[in-house]
Amino acid sequence: MTIPQIVERAEALGIDRFIITDHYENVSDSGLRRFFIPDPEEHLAQLRAYGLPTGLEFGWDTETPIRYPVEAYDFVLLSFHNLKRSGFRGAIDYDAYLEDVWNGVNLFRHFTVLAHLDLPRRYVEGNPPFSQQHYPHFERIFKKLIEDGKGIELNCSTIRQYGQPNPARDLLELYFNCGGKVITLGSDAHKIDDIGKDLLKGRAILEEIGFRYLTVFEDGEYTFRPL
Ligand SMILES: [Zn+2]
Structure with missing residues (x-):
């Protein structure tokens, strides 16, 4: 997908505030090198040329030194896909994953929201949910995010x-009951047809829970827009 294709599709769908977040994976695992933005300056310049906020999905393993200029971006989705302790694909230890996320959010500060927080579910057969036993882990992460003025992505x-x-x-x-307010909606589209997909369903879920605002980036700053 090219930037003009994405812009055109988003406009056709009536999505007037959006951020494109290409994925940079900051890990030592060379198998993930396909998620690599070779020239950050060029990446930033391209987004700016279309008048878009500069967005990035920044994946980290909590260990690999960070040399990518993450702080140059307006919006950073922090994600954890590749964690040695919790495993990836097949058998994933949810507790170890959450422990890794906790360490990650304490070690790294240049992000706006935490991406797809219960991601391992995607990769386990039958997609078993995280249980109430995991709630204390989540609460600790949520309280830290709220304290730091950060949030999560739906x-x-x-x-x-x-x-x-x-x-x-x-x-x-x-998250809502912990007092969480900063929240963004993402379609995680990897192809044109998925742009904006199910955002309205996501919005409906937020409304039902009691959220009143979405966080959007406007005129160089974050603001809350009624759902
Ligand atoms: Zn991701």
């Missing part, structure tokens, strides 16, 4: 995969 792509967003509805409720 990622809609798993609505099409297994009927629940990332994170699932009960976890969004937990």
Whole structure:
């Protein structure tokens, strides 16, 4: 997908505020090198040339030294896909994953929202949910985010995969009940047809839970826009 194609599609769908977040994976695992932005300056310049906020999905393993200029971006989705301790694909240890996320958000500060928080669910057969036993882990992460003025993403792509967003509805409720307000909606589109997909379903879930605002980036700053 090219930037003009994305812009055209988003406009056709009536999405007037959006941020393109190409994925840079900051890990030592060379198998993930395909998620690599070779020239950050060029990447930033391209987005600016279209008058778009500069966005990035920044994946990290909590260990690999960070040399990418993450702080140059307006909006950073922090994600954890590749964690040695919790494993990836097949058998994923949810507790170890959450421990890794906790370490990650304490070690790294240049992000806006945490991406697809219960991501491992996507990769385990049958997509088993995180349970109430994991709530203390989530609460600790949510309180840290809120304290730091950061938030989470409601990622809609798993609505099409297994009927629940990332994170699932009960976890969004937990975030809300912790006092979480900063929230963004993402379609995680990797092809034109998926741009904006299920955003309205995601918005409806937020409204049902009690959220009143979405966080959007406007005129160089974050602002809350009524849902
Ligand atoms: Zn991701």
